[in-house]
Amino acid sequence: MDHSKEPTLTLLASTEFQPEKYVKHLSQNYVGGSELQAIRKKIQALSEDTNNNLKKNVYQNYGQFIDTAKEISHLESEMYQLSHLLSEQKSLLNSLASTSLMGDNSNLTRNKERSEEKIIEEQKQKTQSILEKVEGCKDVLDIPGRTFLHEGDLLELDSLENKPIKPVHVYLFNDGFMITSRNSNSRGLMKYKFEVMYELGSLAVVNVRDLGDVKHAFKLLIFPETRIFQCSSNSNKKDWLDKFDQAKKNQLSQDVQRRESIIERSPSRTTIESGIHSTLSESEDDLVIITHPEWFLDLPEELDVGVAQRHFEEAITLLQKGKDYMSQLGLPNAKTDHVLIDIQRKLDMRQSSLTEVLMKELEINPDKSLQGGLRAARRAVRLLNQLGRSTQSCDLFLKLCSSMLKIQCKRVKREGSTSTYIRHLSSVVFTNMCHMTDEFLRAFPESSVCASAYIVWASSELSSFSAHFIKQVFVPQTSLATITECVFLVKTQCERLCNYGIDLCYQLDGALLTPLTKALTDTRDKLIDSVKVRALEDKWIPTNFHTKNGLSRCLNEHREMGLQLDSYVTGDIWLQLTQNTIAFTKVFLALLECCLRLKTTELLYTVDTVLYEIYGAQLKHYELTLKKDLQKEERQFIIKNTEFLLVTLYNLIQRKYTKSNGFECKTFAKVQIDYAALMKICLGNRNIKTKYSSEFL
Amino acid sequence: MAKKPAVQTALHKVIMVGSGGVGKSALTLQFMYDEFVENYEPTKADSYRKKVLLDGEDVQIDILDTAGQEDYAAIRDNYFRSGEGFLCIFSITEDESFQATQEFREQILRVKNDENIPFLLVGNKSDLQDKRKVTFQEASDRANKWGVPYVETSAKTREHVDKVFYDLMREIRARKMEENKTNNGRGKDKNKKKKLKCVIL
Ligand SMILES: Nc1nc2c(ncn2[C@@H]2O[C@H](COP(=O)(O)OP(=O)(O)OP(=O)(O)O)[C@@H](O)[C@H]2O)c(=O)[nH]1
Ligand SMILES: [Mg+2]
Numbered sequence: 001m002d003h004s005k006e007p008t009l010t011l012l013a014s015t016e017f018q019p020e021k022y023v024k025h026l027s028q029n030y031v032g033g034s035e036l037q038a039i040r041k042k043i044q045a046l047s048e049d050t051n052n053n054l055k056k057n058v059y060q061n062y063g064q065f066i067d068t069a070k071e072i073s074h075l076e077s078e079m080y081q082l083s084h085l086l087s088e089q090k091s092l093l094n095s096l097a098s099t100s101l102m103g104d105n106s107n108l109t110r111n112k113e114r115s116e117e118k119i120i121e122e123q124k125q126k127t128q129s130i131l132e133k134v135e136g137c138k139d140v141l142d143i144p145g146r147t148f149l150h151e152g153d154l155l156e157l158d159s160l161e162n163k164p165i166k167p168v169h170v171y172l173f174n175d176g177f178m179i180t181s182r183n184s185n186s187r188g189l190m191k192y193k194f195e196v197m198y199e200l201g202s203l204a205v206v207n208v209r210d211l212g213d214v215k216h217a218f219k220l221l222i223f224p225e226t227r228i229f230q231c232s233s234n235s236n237k238k239d240w241l242d243k244f245d246q247a248k249k250n251q252l253s254q255d256v257q258r259r260e261s262i263i264e265r266s267p268s269r270t271t272i273e274s275g276i277h278s279t280l281s282e283s284e285d286d287l288v289i290i291t292h293p294e295w296f297l298d299l300p301e302e303l304d305v306g307v308a309q310r311h312f313e314e315a316i317t318l319l320q321k322g323k324d325y326m327s328q329l330g331l332p333n334a335k336t337d338h339v340l341i342d343i344q345r346k347l348d349m350r351q352s353s354l355t356e357v358l359m360k361e362l363e364i365n366p367d368k369s370l371q372g373g374l375r376a377a378r379r380a381v382r383l384l385n386q387l388g389r390s391t392q393s394c395d396l397f398l399k400l401c402s403s404m405l406k407i408q409c410k411r412v413k414r415e416g417s418t419s420t421y422i423r424h425l426s427s428v429v430f431t432n433m434c435h436m437t438d439e440f441l442r443a444f445p446e447s448s449v450c451a452s453a454y455i456v457w458a459s460s461e462l463s464s465f466s467a468h469f470i471k472q473v474f475v476p477q478t479s480l481a482t483i484t485e486c487v488f489l490v491k492t493q494c495e496r497l498c499n500y501g502i503d504l505c506y507q508l509d510g511a512l513l514t515p516l517t518k519a520l521t522d523t524r525d526k527l528i529d530s531v532k533v534r535a536l537e538d539k540w541i542p543t544n545f546h547t548k549n550g551l552s553r554c555l556n557e558h559r560e561m562g563l564q565l566d567s568y569v570t571g572d573i574w575l576q577l578t579q580n581t582i583a584f585t586k587v588f589l590a591l592l593e594c595c596l597r598l599k600t601t602e603l604l605y606t607v608d609t610v611l612y613e614i615y616g617a618q619l620k621h622y623e624l625t626l627k628k629d630l631q632k633e634e635r636q637f638i639i640k641n642t643e644f645l646l647v648t649l650y651n652l653i654q655r656k657y658t659k660s661n662g663f664e665c666k667t668f669a670k671v672q673i674d675y676a677a678l679m680k681i682c683l684g685n686r687n688i689k690t691k692y693s694s695e696f697l
Numbered sequence: 698m699a700k701k702p703a704v705q706t707a708l709h710k711v712i713m714v715g716s717g718g719v720g721k722s723a724l725t726l727q728f729m730y731d732e733f734v735e736n737y738e739p740t741k742a743d744s745y746r747k748k749v750l751l752d753g754e755d756v757q758i759d760i761l762d763t764a765g766q767e768d769y770a771a772i773r774d775n776y777f778r779s780g781e782g783f784l785c786i787f788s789i790t791e792d793e794s795f796q797a798t799q800e801f802r803e804q805i806l807r808v809k810n811d812e813n814i815p816f817l818l819v820g821n822k823s824d825l826q827d828k829r830k831v832t833f834q835e836a837s838d839r840a841n842k843w844g845v846p847y848v849e850t851s852a853k854t855r856e857h858v859d860k861v862f863y864d865l866m867r868e869i870r871a872r873k874m875e876e877n878k879t880n881n882g883r884g885k886d887k888n889k890k891k892k893l894k895c896v897i898l
Contacts, residue, residue: 160705204775206761210729210745219744223778245741248772 007043123147134180136194144294147174150243154229162214172243175200175251198222200251205244292339296325300346307354312383315354322347358384362396374439381443394450397443398457401436405461408432418478422486429465430493437500462504466511474515480523484594487512509600516598517606524610527587528617534580535621540638543575543582551575561589562652581641584618585649592653596660608667615671619645623678643682646675708757709869710779714801715786716794717765720821723852725762728862733853740764742776751866758866777808782815782869784861789820790828802843815868816845819861824851
């Protein structure tokens, strides 16, 4: 029972837990302070645990909170992209709407684009119903592409006296105006009798402003006839005038006069005489007409639909088909056939708008998602190439690449060390460039114009990259080692492009030549300064490593650098080289390392002189010291150091240099000539030393 | 088309041509209703009819006021065919409109196929002398070259408005009488071309 009352988390956390009752219970069951104190401790421990848990929970939740916040910001950016896509879509639609407005200024055509099929269906029904109502109009209506626009009852007036002649029922089509009159011997449904069909192109519509007492009238000038019709109201008349106007304008731009005969798709053209109303049309071109297949006449609209639905491939196929058809027809027709000329003009327009849309696809938008990257651009590029716009598409493609590159670079944060940043950045730049090259070669194979554009692009990208690189890396606080590291990284990356046959390394070298030269000479100045400082502080004593370990560590270090210093060891912890010598050796070998990694043919001269000058500065110090009055022992010691520099280290340097370049460094060799006197002393000393050392051994 | 000339008053069909905004409608409205319209509303194609007394004879004038706007240029032919006489208007304040008269003239001659079609060159807006861009000399030189009269009008002040319409109607009437004579009363438009050739010859 008591056990169950031991303070545990479950107990304290249970909903039935009542503190007062519990305390009462405890004080009843436990006797003595110690027991109670133990309980108290337990409870306190529990409370601490809980506290800790609470903290942990808070942290955990906080972590989750941060993650969620990140997620939300991701979502937000995606929403932005989405909204951008939507607005793009919207503007696309708008531009399409305005294109078609410019194109043919008619709602009809626009509607057609939207729900062409539905309209075709309606047209069929309409035609059917007209056929049922009007006697003798079968031949007239049976014309492909003829679409119905408007109908109504009018009162025909005498053109001279303005007296009513007869009521008529009239139909306006996209290409003609049909007059029918009451069918007196009406059989069944045939309410009207066909009277005449006028070509829209051969009639002129005139608003009658003043005709005696007659109101709401309009005239048709059908040379040499003039027919006047009276409408039931002014708005009715306005309707008719608008409809005529629209049809006229529509026809003007389209000039789609789908006339009397049907032609097969083949280039062998059939010419059929207009069977309808040669009585009235006197203009020559109305009599004999070459008609084009319907698909050809519909082409401009089909293209609009295609572009609107973003079926670009189909649109291009259609366009090509149309062009093929036109070229089959040959030139003579192209000059005289208005329909052809008109369609040609329209196709040109569609082509340019298609091109525009496609170019838009490739255009760079600051907040457009580049997620799909170049892959997403493939389609537009391919299609533009098909349209013969490879120059433009190439241009846009490369612009796209540039901006992608820029964005990618911006994502690389300037954090960590310079070399970390450069490693990351150059990898991003060149990986992308490789990828872009891949895409480019895929998109524009075998086009020398584009290829050269690409090279120009790549080279300019490299220039801007190297400019950025120089700005980032070549700052006074960067050490030569870091610079070397960075340059090396970039060069390695740049070589990746060689796999694609694009060698930009020379350009990179060129860009880096000046800053590298400056970096080298700066380093030289710095090192010579420190040589001087060390010379002033030089105490000319062997180096004490204090412990055996310290000494052996130093020996190991030098062994790794290629120097065997064991012969300079005396005792357990002494090295017969000054701290100055050791320090210089280290610095100089590091410098040499950098120089050899950096060297290019152009840079070699600088490298050589820098090495030579620094080395000379150090030797000068030894020479000056040896000129002083010295005790023999001290002298020996200094000579030993000099010899180390002038022979041992020198040889190592030349070995390394030769290994890297294939020849010795002539400039550097001058140090032995400049300090020939020292050499002599050293060589003399060597003999003694060998004696000594053999004694030691 | 005077099918029944004895009973019917003669109908003379006049067409107003010229660039947009030169005052074709303004002249027509001034002639028709003695009013001047200040605001500009481009015309598509309006027709007017009026009974007038021409040298003591009752006649009807049918005026077709056409669109000067370029976008209607392509469908002008159909209008021009129906005209018996033309008032070719430009604005003396706008050289471009004067230059355009050349084109109108050519189009009319082409469509009507008749060198002697009744035709007046009209320089409108003569009330705006201070804004004149086309000199009287220039315009009358061109008219002389074409062998047509040149008149300057103002739709605003009504100066010479009646004159241009009446002068044109007289020419039309003269042409018709000539045609009737030579053609034995068959004044149908359809035969015009053939007969005209005779006249020219
Ligand atoms: N001052 C002045 N203004 C005129 C005259 N004639 C016309 N206008 C003005 O010029 C403008 C155009 O006149 P309209 O008669 O409408 O021109 P239009 O030739 O019919 O033009 P379209 O119908 O487009 O071919 C109007 O604002 C008129 O008020 C004139 O003689 N003098
Ligand atoms: Mg007007």
